[in-house]
Amino acid sequence: MPQLYYPKELSWLAFNERVLQEAQDINNPVIERVRFLGIFSNNQDEFFRVKVPDLKRKALLKKAEGNLNALNKYQTLLDNIQEKVLAFNAKFNQAYQDIQQELKKNDIEIVSHEQLSAYHQEWLKQYFTDKVLRYTQPLIVSNLIDFPSCIEDHLTYLFVELSNQEKYQYAAIEVPCTETNRFVLLPKEKDNNVQKIILLDDVVCFSLTDIFKGLFAFDSIIAYSFKMTRDAEYLLSEQDLDDSILMKMTKSLKQRLHADPVRVVCDEEMPQRMEKRLKKLLGFTAYDSTLPGSRYRNFKDFINFPNVGKASLRYTKWRALDSKQFRKYNTTFEAISKQDILLHYPYHKFHHFKEFIRQASFDPAVTSIKLNVYRVAQKSQIIGSLLDAVRNGKKVTVNVELRARFDESNNIEWSKKMTDAGIKVLFGINSLKVHSKLCLINRQENGSIVKYAQVSTGNFNEDTAKIYTDLALFTKNQLIAEEVDNVFKFIEHSYKDFHFDHLLISPINQRKRLNQLVKNEIKNAKANLPAKIILKLNNLVDKKLIDKLYDASNAGVDIHLIIRGMCSLKPGLAGISERITVTSIVDRYLEHARVMLFHNNGAPLVFITSADWMARNIEDRVEVGLPIYFPPLKQQIIDMLELQMGDNCKARVIDQQQQNNYVTRDKHKKQSSQREIYQYLKLSERNE
Structure with a gap:
């Protein structure tokens, strides 16, 4: 019986090797290659601050228990990590020497x-x-x-x-x-x-x-x-x-x-x-x-690294796009009332969300604002607008996740400032991190309260919105908005029972709904109907969900996974995962959006979500998955998934050994999915 799961710690190192490959890639502008060295180094630091200590604790615990088999397992894993890190170190040093030579050729030393x-x-x-x-x-x-x-x-x-x-x-x-x-x-x-x-x-x-x-x-x-x-x-x-x-x-x-x-x-x-x-x-x-x-x-x-030398030594800037749907109306509320709006960061301007909050802060019709804070910028215009909203008599509630690793100090300081200003600050649920990215605004319209919701895959952070790819949906759909409001109520009153028909909520119904979606594809495959699953995630390590994907592959479901970081699933195992392919994309922007597509016999179900397929995201955090109902936006996401699956410049094949070989181009033209997506959205906005 083959080993069914690749160790997540080694898979994390494989992801960081892909970052190092970008520093080694002579096709990248040389100053960007320097910066990839910085990203790689920062990632390694986090790995040794988080992953390695956890393994050390487990090894010491097993030693104290006298469990030699388990101790040997952890010690072997630590030895493998050390071996890989030393190999990376040699590659890193060589890359730095090569980059220095390239800088010299461009009069930078x-x-x-x-x-x-x-x-x-x-x-x-x-x-x-x-x-x-x-x-x-x-x-x-x-x-x-x-x-x-x-x-x-x-x-x-x-x-x-x-x-x-x-x-x-x-x-x-x-x-x-x-x-x-x-x-x-x-x-x-x-x-x-x-x-x-x-x-x-x-x-x-x-x-x-x-x-x-x-x-x-x-x-x-x-x-x-x-x-x-x-x-x-x-x-x-x-x-x-x-x-x-x-x-x-x-x-x-x-x-x-x-x-x-x-x-x-x-x-x-x-x-x-x-x-x-x-x-x-x-x-x-x-x-x-x-x-x-x-x-x-x-x-x-x-x-x-400083911007020195010719402009060609850095990436050509892609100007962030305006959403014409927002621009053609006087207020963000008018625009959202006309139709759901989907923004793709950093291709779209984050300004539109900031404007959503800014207008709400002084709009006489707005009665309340609710927001989840996981990571925010150190100088946050969003929180500035929330402070203005309180001054204007709005009821403002902010849930702050104090346990957002490495952002704890920043979040503590903002919490104190918001509390002092009169904002109702909540700190979530003791046993669960709140990782969902939600905003809800209540507005008085024609004598009744109407809810506006924004659900995102990424944080409300002006800084990361420039470098992380994320999706954010603005909607006036009252069925969705009511359930978003219920998520906030669940965070404040977790002892109450809440039912969700539309949203996938961890830890309430997320695992159950994901299992049902996979089972539906298995059912279709067994009935000789088309069956397909496409998942774009940051991490895939939950063994129960991996087993469901193995079952689907065995039943005849075609599965393509786009996994940026850790992937414990092993594709191509005979009789287990032969219909599963996995790729990973590392490019100028950090791939952060999480998207799920289930073929559903030709009536595709598409979700954006804050949750990776990890046990902690499914069971130990408050996460939200959102179905995309508006057909043009659903098709837009499907088109972008197709572009990512066709990437032959920055995509790597994730095989059973996670060797990080680039996807072969053959006779096909170059297709960098991030560039193609930017051009796709640019054309879409022009046509709009």
Whole structure:
């Protein structure tokens, strides 16, 4: 019997390898390739903050239980992860070298402090004194400090060794990237058109002597970069019943500052004595990862590599589209009253949703606004409009998910600000994360209350709306809007019984409805009727749902999956998944929209949803799946799925080993689905 499921942790690494492939792709503009290195690095950090600690805890638990078989399973998986990460590290370093050469060809050069001309040395001394020195705070290693608790996991550090007559003193210096730019553009020299860039790490290295002289005696001084990753899990204590969820989350976030380290990545040139000393100071165990790397650690900052050189070194900008349906009416409410409107971010402007909330904030007919907040921008115009709405006498209710990983602090601050302004702030359900993306506006029209709803696959976030592909439906369909209102009521009063005929709601009816939809296709296939399922998801790891897809494949249902990230399903297994194909698309935008299509014997059922097919999304979160009823919008989604299934530029085949081979083009013309979708929508708006 073959193994039916691919390990989700290894599948996550396979996804990040696809990101690395974009950095390696010479067809991508070179500055975008640099930024893909930053995205890859940021993803790896999250993997070691979330996935690896979870495996470590499970391994240690099985060891304590004496369950050697389970312990070996987790240890083997950790070993496989280490092996893959080391292989990625080599590919990453090679990609960075190749990119540096390509930058040089375009008169852009990343230089170290050893490569500075006399002119740039003088300039940099003054720059360090004026811009950097004030933020440089060495941490001196001694018995007086708890070294690991002083090192934060999202920062870059230099590990410094001061040598004096063969005696060593060690220190760590945080590279102050949050206070000043990581990339320093050096002034161009006379008769030299090359734009030289030095990283802040090297600026500090260049100035080491100036930092320590007069305070420490040393014959020589050297420094090498390192970055540490901590366990990102936090614990919500149930012991203090007097604590609010806000207080508990604030306490729990403080735990993260001192959580156990799980990985350190250091400059591969660091002498062995220094590396050994660093690992000992950090208290590393056999379950922790130590990785050698290139000169620069914390490549995530490379996401913001500066726009230098010719425009051709970056992606050609695609101007976000106006929705003509919104534009041809005086208000968003008039437009939605005429028909359902579907926006495709980032191809469409997020401005239309912001305008929806802005107009509601002062429209005399609007009585109330409800919104779910999972991740919002640090400077959010949306919340600004909600604050205005309260000032204008509207009743505003906002559910804030405080447990949105890595956005907890931002959400806590917004919660306090909204509460102080008079907004009714809810914190969801203790046992369930609220991950649905809903907005509901009540409006007085002709003597009665009419509900306007917006259901989205993505967050109400001005920043991510520029780089994540998401779908958002605006509707005045009262059947849908009433059920959206019931989701908000369920969040506030989860003990009450709610029934949903249209929406797929986790954890109420989502699994049951998905099973019914798959079973319907199986029934049609067994009756020799056309049967097909197309799923576009971020992750597919729920084994019960995977088994349903295996059953459907065996019954004769054709299944195509477009999975961006983790995929535990194995396609092409004889007698199990022969009718299933899986592809994954990684391109300039992050694929984030979740779409489900069931053929239904020629009367297709199409849904957009906030939920991936993961146990946590089906059972442990509040998620919403929305049926698309308006035929033109349904066809639009079907057309876009066809474009994605025809991608032969950025699509990879997900096979049983997840080797990430690109879809073969054969004699077909190039088809990049993101470009094709943009052109499709552009033409649609023009025709509208």
